[in-house]
Amino acid sequence: MVFTGGTNVNQSFDAVPTTLKELAARAKVHPSTISRVVNQDPGLRIAAATRMRIEALLRETEYRPNGVARGLKLRQTMVLAVVIPDITNPFFGGLFRGIEDGAAPRGYQVLLCNTDGSPDRQRAHLHSLIARRVDGVILASSFLKDPAVQWLRHQRIPYVLVNRFSDEGLDPFVGSDDVTGSRLATQHLISLGHVRIGHLAGQPTVSTGVLRRRGFQAAMAEAGLPARPELQVESGFVEEGGIRGTERLLAMSQPPTAVFAVTDMVAVGVYTAARRMGLRVPEDIAVIGYNDIPLAGRLIPGLTTVHVPIHEFGSAAARVLLEQIETGHVTPRQVVYAPQLGVRGSTVAGADKRNVAHFATNGRGE
Amino acid sequence: MVFTGGTNVNQSFDAVPTTLKELAARAKVHPSTISRVVNQDPGLRIAAATRMRIEALLRETEYRPNGVARGLKLRQTMVLAVVIPDITNPFFGGLFRGIEDGAAPRGYQVLLCNTDGSPDRQRAHLHSLIARRVDGVILASSFLKDPAVQWLRHQRIPYVLVNRFSDEGLDPFVGSDDVTGSRLATQHLISLGHVRIGHLAGQPTVSTGVLRRRGFQAAMAEAGLPARPELQVESGFVEEGGIRGTERLLAMSQPPTAVFAVTDMVAVGVYTAARRMGLRVPEDIAVIGYNDIPLAGRLIPGLTTVHVPIHEFGSAAARVLLEQIETGHVTPRQVVYAPQLGVRGSTVAGADKRNVAHFATNGRGE
């Protein structure tokens, strides 16, 4: 690393952004008058000459009211907060874009908080956010029976849970029907003739983990197949857990011929582990994931997965939140999307050639 | 989509978070006294009994000062802002984590703004951020001679440019040496015997685009090879441009045998286009990228690329920014990292087997 001191410009921050009071002195009117012009007060009666003078001054100085002072007086900050486990996970990247795309047109900006799955960090972030008086919170990192969510309920601040819930039906929520989705996934594997099917089951502390496992078990039972406990392995929700879980599954005397992973990232772990062990997907082991992140379509073979509208999750969450903010009421509205099966080459050899759809990111920039 | 009204709890937000004044009334002291206890005013002289009474009250009510009021009085919001093209691009995901990891331990939270590469949106975001009185801005979406950056300089607010600069040396900056990096990449291709080398060259409006192209041209010249203009194609910085650019390159009568892509995402586009045209990487076309995003190591074959410390970019940017904030001075400090070549299978067949390093994300959660 090269480290340069740079040219010694060394400016200090002394220039002050203009205040209403200063403008008032310049225009020889009272600050309140300017404020009304700025905010286009409907009941404002003002002499044409004065208005012109003020408007000219506003243009000249490019005056913009101090948002902090405004926030204090109006009791609204025009800031939303998003709390997620980790923005480098593509699922949350897409989710965030959905949220911002829903919030920005209405003038809101968005604070992003990563918890890394730590309840402590989640709690700390939430406390800060409430103290900051953000106008609303979108929480996508909650646990089952999450104390932080219970606390949030009592703060009487608009909030929405996304993807994961804490206590079913008690909170405003946007997500999909995880049981149905995982049943779809499992049925797909069953329909292909798989009998020994493994499940990488997330975590029992998170709703998506529990529900997707439940759907898996339901589908197995409906098909008259045994859902053997040793074939259901906790994996967390990211790649590393998928690798470990796959190693456990494939070390069994009679390993499964197919694996349903609780998320696409876990499914990526299955690919990695299979590759290390010299197994082919889907011939030696079929894999199905959940979420349909952009990466799923890029893997070779393409990852069969349960598609959920990630970006829509975000924009719907923003809608639900803004509705609460604007009406001042919290109806625990639930928006639940129906998941859909997306078949690619990780379960059906050759599917990738038929199914040429690419799930490219809309990414810009570097 | 299923849409449920939810149980009609319909609570309104009437509960008010406690204020200093209310606490003062309860403790029968003046608000200022409580404030001093909360902030552990060093020069505070207070009777033990009074202190106990106040502290008990603080614990009981879980009082936390209103951040907006505090921000107004103290002229600092403890909020930083990050402006980037698109968070769904893995490069920026990693960058953001670096920033947050650097800022959170010091008590800052971070606003995230996506511009989608639009100067208008960038300008709009910056205006809002300044009006909000964020304590500092990290800008990773700037253009060459960017009017928005020039404007930012005059706002006398702490800021740092990351990865891209606007006017070399004029602003605080964290990034890597793009010319060196792209020279490394190009020399690598040359050393493998490639003579007709194509370059997917980003955009001439962005410093990384210009500098990486310059490094490419320099390496070609140093090797006595012609850097033919028709082999240098503008591609933007994401996959779509890589696809289009590759189509143009490969449609030539004498197509290049190797391509240096300005970013890994553009290189992904090369893979996609090559695949569609039935060409193999690296046998028919060698590919090298830039940045070493996690995806690069997952592609098959693995993508040879110029490694830069993405997470470090973020944490260094946070450091530089916080230094400015805390000292109150803006030294246009430049932190420049040396890029390194990372060879994988996209240029050297078989390299993936030797080079088993995986660049997994640290992702948590869904």
Next chain:
DNA sequence: GCCGGCAAAAAAATCGATTGTCCTGAACAA
């Protein structure tokens, strides 16, 4: 000549916290 009525704009209160200054007793010295 006085008053009502209205246009135009100034005043003042307020949001919630921070912080420099001032006030009140009590203890102690002269």
Next chain:
DNA sequence: TTGTTCAGGACAATCGATTTTTTTGCCGGC
């Protein structure tokens, strides 16, 4: 007895805007 001194808190100004309330002229009407 009369000051001093200092501990312990109260007061008040301030940050920058918004919004309700008042004030100030000026006009016409009677």
